[in-house]
Amino acid sequence: MLSFEQKQKVIETFPELTKKEISLNRLNYHFEESLHEKTIVVEKLHPNGNGFVYIGDLLKYENESNDKGLVNIRDYDEEKLREILSDAIEYLSEDPEQPIIEQWASRDGSEIELVYEKRSWNVYYQQNLEESFGTRESAVSYLKEEGFRKK
Structure with missing residues (x-):
C-alpha cells in the first residue's frame, strides 16, 4: 500500500x-x-x-x-x-453521447459491428445485441476467436 x-x-x-x-x-x-x-x-x-x-x-x-x-x-x-x-x-x-462504430467481417462474409456506447463495447449482428464487454481488448479477443477481422 x-x-x-x-x-x-x-x-x-x-x-x-x-x-x-x-x-x-x-x-x-x-x-x-x-x-x-x-x-x-x-x-x-x-x-x-x-x-x-x-x-x-x-x-x-x-x-x-x-x-x-x-x-x-x-x-x-x-x-x-x-x-x-x-x-x-x-x-x-469522452463525450458520453458519441458512439464509436467499427465494422468487422468473417471469411464467410458475415458482418458484425463493434460499438462503443455508454461505456461498453457492444457486439451487434443485424442490429441485435450479441455480447457486451467492459474493455475493447475483451471484445476484440472475442471477435477474433469467432473468426472476425476488422474491415
Missing part, C-alpha cells in the same frame, strides 16, 4: 488534475476539462492513505466500484493507481 505522500506524488504526475484541499486534511483532485458534470477524479484522499477514484460506470471496475462509481484506492500500488487514474481521465474526456 502506498502512503498518502506516495499517492500524492503519483496523482500529481497527471498535469490535467488540479489539487483542492478539503476538510480533515483531505484532498480532492479535479479534472476541469471533464465532458461530464463530474469533475472530481480523486475524492477524499486522506492522510491515512484512504481515498476514492471516480470511474463512473466503466465495466472494467464494476466489481470494485460502489453505487456512486467510486473505487477505494487504499490498497492500490503505483501501477494500479496510475492505471485507474488514466482510465478515469479518459472516461471523463
Whole structure:
C-alpha cells in the first residue's frame, strides 16, 4: 500500500488534475476539462492513505466500484493507481453521447459491428445485441476467436 505522500506524488504526475484541499486534511483532485458534470477524479484522499477514484460506470471496475462509481484506492500500488487514474481521465474526456462504430467481417462474409456506447463495447449482428464487454481488448479477443477481422 502506498502512503498518502506516495499517492500524492503519483496523482500529481497527471498535469490535467488540479489539487483542492478539503476538510480533515483531505484532498480532492479535479479534472476541469471533464465532458461530464463530474469533475472530481480523486475524492477524499486522506492522510491515512484512504481515498476514492471516480470511474463512473466503466465495466472494467464494476466489481470494485460502489453505487456512486467510486473505487477505494487504499490498497492500490503505483501501477494500479496510475492505471485507474488514466482510465478515469479518459472516461471523463469522452463525450458520453458519441458512439464509436467499427465494422468487422468473417471469411464467410458475415458482418458484425463493434460499438462503443455508454461505456461498453457492444457486439451487434443485424442490429441485435450479441455480447457486451467492459474493455475493447475483451471484445476484440472475442471477435477474433469467432473468426472476425476488422474491415
